[in-house]
Amino acid sequence: MGSFRAQVSNTSSEADGIELFNPNLLERVANQLRGDGLIFRPLNSRDFDKGFLQLLGQLTDVGNITKDQFLNRFHRMKSSGGYYVIVVEDLNCGKVIGSATLVVEQKFIHSCGLRGHLEDVVVNSEYRGKQLGKLVVMAVKNLAKSLQCYKITLECKDRLIPFYESLGFKREPGNANSMHARFPHDNPAEQSRL
Ligand code: 16G
Numbered sequence: 001m002g003s004f005r006a007q008v009s010n011t012s013s014e015a016d017g018i019e020l021f022n023p024n025l026l027e028r029v030a031n032q033l034r035g036d037g038l039i040f041r042p043l044n045s046r047d048f049d050k051g052f053l054q055l056l057g058q059l060t061d062v063g064n065i066t067k068d069q070f071l072n073r074f075h076r077m078k079s080s081g082g083y084y085v086i087v088v089e090d091l092n093c094g095k096v097i098g099s100a101t102l103v104v105e106q107k108f109i110h111s112c113g114l115r116g117h118l119e120d121v122v123v124n125s126e127y128r129g130k131q132l133g134k135l136v137v138m139a140v141k142n143l144a145k146s147l148q149c150y151k152i153t154l155e156c157k158d159r160l161i162p163f164y165e166s167l168g169f170k171r172e173p174g175n176a177n178s179m180h181a182r183f184p185h186d187n188p189a190e191q192s193r194l
Helices: 002-009 045-050 052-056 067-080 132-146 158-166
Strands: 038-042 083-090 095-106 114-123 151-153
Touching (some): 038 132, 045 052, 045 067, 045 095, 052 095, 095 132, 132 158
Antiparallel strands (some): 038 083
């Protein structure tokens, strides 16, 4: 914990990159520093060089994203607000080995409430069995609660239902469906109007 604070206070120089969100938000919700050299922290603009996209490639198709495209998306997420990408870094090798994202949606319903979305949960297959998935999901869940979201939701593969149920997510009776319409595009990063 003490080392984590020292690291936070040292992140002002350009070489340290830019954090997606205020790391102090994690102090209350995550067990930031583990004895084995693993830290929880916000996504950083330097994480392109720390294997972040390769990690996401263990979840789904990422595409061939250039560093410029990564940084462009990073800065848009940061300036729009509501994006909290938490990463786990192995300080022993300087690689990002786990991640989960909280997206906070602003609503009119529920008294102008906030709804959290848990997205893109992934742990490097070489690090499985260390409870990192559980820790990073709980960090997102706690963060959503501390940001006053009225609920947090997710979609997942059927085989992962027991994992998420073990972390307090429920399939609400009569309200447990996830539906999709997919829109294939040749090059979403260039065509996006965002
Ligand atoms: C899973 C993820 C979702 C991600 C999707 C990618 C969690 C809880 N769910 O459903 O966030 O966007 O996989 O799959 O991490 P896709 O490439 O088929 O859209």
